[in-house]
Amino acid sequence: MTSKKQLFVWILPFLVLVLLFFIVPLLYMVISSFSSGDGFTFGHYHEVLTSRYILQGFKNSITLSAVSAIIALIVTLFAVYAIMRFSEPVRERILMISNLTSNFSGIPLAFAFIVLLGNSGLFTLLFEKWGIDSLASFSLYSWSGLLLVYIYFQLPLSLMLLYPIYYGIQQQWKDAAALLGASTFQFWRKIGVPIMLPGIVGTFSVLFANAMGAYASAYALTGSNYNLVAIRIGALISGDIFAQPELASAVAVLLGVTMVIAMLLSEWSIKKTRRNL
Amino acid sequence: MKKRGFADLFFFFLLLYLFLPILATMLYAFATNWNKTVLPEGLTFKWISTLFQDSSFIEAFGRSVLLSGGAVLLALLFIVPAIFVIVLYFPKYEKWIQAAVVMVYAFPGVILAVGLIRAYAHIGVPMILAVLGAYVISILPYIYQGTRNSLRSVNARQLLDAAELLGASKAQAFTKILLPAVYPGLFAGALLSFSVLFGEFVLINLVVGSRFETVQIYLMKKLSTSGHIASSVVFVYLVLMGILTFIISMLTKRSKGAAKV
Numbered sequence: 001m002t003s004k005k006q007l008f009v010w011i012l013p014f015l016v017l018v019l020l021f022f023i024v025p026l027l028y029m030v031i032s033s034f035s036s037g038d039g040f041t042f043g044h045y046h047e048v049l050t051s052r053y054i055l056q057g058f059k060n061s062i063t064l065s066a067v068s069a070i071i072a073l074i075v076t077l078f079a080v081y082a083i084m085r086f087s088e089p090v091r092e093r094i095l096m097i098s099n100l101t102s103n104f105s106g107i108p109l110a111f112a113f114i115v116l117l118g119n120s121g122l123f124t125l126l127f128e129k130w131g132i133d134s135l136a137s138f139s140l141y142s143w144s145g146l147l148l149v150y151i152y153f154q155l156p157l158s159l160m161l162l163y164p165i166y167y168g169i170q171q172q173w174k175d176a177a178a179l180l181g182a183s184t185f186q187f188w189r190k191i192g193v194p195i196m197l198p199g200i201v202g203t204f205s206v207l208f209a210n211a212m213g214a215y216a217s218a219y220a221l222t223g224s225n226y227n228l229v230a231i232r233i234g235a236l237i238s239g240d241i242f243a244q245p246e247l248a249s250a251v252a253v254l255l256g257v258t259m260v261i262a263m264l265l266s267e268w269s270i271k272k273t274r275r276n277l
Numbered sequence: 278m279k280k281r282g283f284a285d286l287f288f289f290f291l292l293l294y295l296f297l298p299i300l301a302t303m304l305y306a307f308a309t310n311w312n313k314t315v316l317p318e319g320l321t322f323k324w325i326s327t328l329f330q331d332s333s334f335i336e337a338f339g340r341s342v343l344l345s346g347g348a349v350l351l352a353l354l355f356i357v358p359a360i361f362v363i364v365l366y367f368p369k370y371e372k373w374i375q376a377a378v379v380m381v382y383a384f385p386g387v388i389l390a391v392g393l394i395r396a397y398a399h400i401g402v403p404m405i406l407a408v409l410g411a412y413v414i415s416i417l418p419y420i421y422q423g424t425r426n427s428l429r430s431v432n433a434r435q436l437l438d439a440a441e442l443l444g445a446s447k448a449q450a451f452t453k454i455l456l457p458a459v460y461p462g463l464f465a466g467a468l469l470s471f472s473v474l475f476g477e478f479v480l481i482n483l484v485v486g487s488r489f490e491t492v493q494i495y496l497m498k499k500l501s502t503s504g505h506i507a508s509s510v511v512f513v514y515l516v517l518m519g520i521l522t523f524i525i526s527m528l529t530k531r532s533k534g535a536a537k538v
Binding site (some may be wrong): 003007008010011013014015018019020021022024025026027028029032033043075076078079081082083092096097098099101102103104105106107108109110111112113114115116120121126129134140151152155156159206209213214215216220230232234237238245248249252253255256259260262263 | 283284285286287288291294296297298299301302305312313314315324329354355356358359360361362363367377379380381382383384385386387388389390391392393394395396397407410411413414437465472473476477478479483486493496497500504507508510511514515518519522523525526530
């Protein structure tokens with residue numbers, strides 16, 4: 001028994017860290033979202049839910065996150081299919097390169113897109129030269145511009161999550177299906193995709209959450225101008241004159257609830273995939 | 278057969294999309310002038326050398342290394358032992374660590390920043406310490422993954438039991454047997470955590486701001502003043518990330534190889 005108590009000493013600092021730098025801040029945030037100067041209030045939530053501007057921010061964030069997640073999923077679903085043909089060492093090298101690009105996010109990524117598509121970006125000039133006005137007038141600092149950046153940081157994550165799911169589809173199943181007369185297309189439609197589906201849903205919700213919480217790229221590109229939830233929270237908490245920390249807390253709590261739902265969905269579907277594979 | 282070609286097209290597009298921004302930014306760091314032409318007018322080392330002569334960049338780099346490295350070190354000192362003890366001696370509580378990992382994913386920097394400001398900004402705690410603490414927590418997923426995988430691959434429990442059976446004390450078994458065996462996986466996790474923290478912007482910017490200028494904040498400032506200097510910063514950042522990723526993959530390969538023996 002004493003030995004178990006001795007062991008507990010090793011866990012204690014970890015618990016203290018989690019408490020101080022995770023649980024306490026989140027609790028304070030929740031409390032602050034319900035507090036007015038002198039007491040309890042639902043006012044901040046009421047304000048969030050009736051503010052057109054903040055709701056617009058949620059809508060923009062949700063569409064941006066969902067669309068970027070779906071596009072990244074579709075591209076990587078096919079790309080992983082192509083990758084599976086390579087030998088294992090080559091595949092691992094491809095994954096390593098993809099991991100390298102997964103570090104390329106936030107401010108550096110925003111800058112890279114400015115080089116390519118900013119006002120005097122490489123492609124912007126190229127399109128001007130070719131006289132394709134519709135493309136030359138493309139604005140990086142808009143919803144579609146942000147979408148390109150978001151797709152970029154979703155791709156490596158999507159690849160990393162989908163690869164093991166594909167890996168689980170066994171060659172024997174394909175052989176068995178082929179022996180029984182199924183075409184490749186039939187195999188994927190009737191067997192492959194249904195087995196992978198929970199995993200794909202799980203990947204989608206991780207990607208969705210990933211984009212919902214992203215802040216740096218959008219901030220670097222548009223400052224506080226483009227209306228996204230994360231940007232709104234940042235502006236509300238750090239604004240020098242107009243800081244409204246209680247309102248920021250309420251928006252952050254609502255974003256947190258969205259994120260937790262997305263993560264629970266992914267946990268559930270990952271468990272389901274494991275059972276299948 | 279035709280479908281393969283279709284999938285290959287997506288793979289090609291993926292590679293192009295991932296590499297084009299990196300290549301363009303790297304090229305920009307060495308371009309003399311690149312505002313009116315599709316390709317740069319000439320090449321130069323001027324921007325890189327200007328960057329390295331800027332003492333505020335060197336200082337920002339030092340701060341980033343100090344902050345990220347400090348957080349990783351604290352995680353190795355306090356979180357890794359806890360994960361060891363829980364996985365080896367209290368396996369039924371492991372699901373609580375997993376829950377914590379999911380929660381850390383669920384509350385990104387922008388949410389945590391609000392919490393940290395509400396909890397600590399008005400009681401005289403230096404906010405840089407709050408960010409440091411939050412960094413330690415935010416790398417929990419990578420540290421847990423690294424520790425867990427290496428513990429699994431070396432059959433840690435049996436290894437410890439065998440060492441104790443042969444007369445080693447608990448501490449000896451831990452430091453002389455287990456630690457060297459899991460070291461590569463642990464080190465890979467630590468490097469991955471470092472590279473993630475090195476790119477962190479939200480927490481440091483919202484909670485502390487330019488009072489503690491890291492590389493990311495320096496870069497953000499240069500974004501609006503000098504594109505060439507900004508791309509040089511990104512170039513340095515990418516080279517550093519490249520080196521770290523290479524070492525991580527070497528370590529992971531080695532620990533996988535060790536598991537097979």
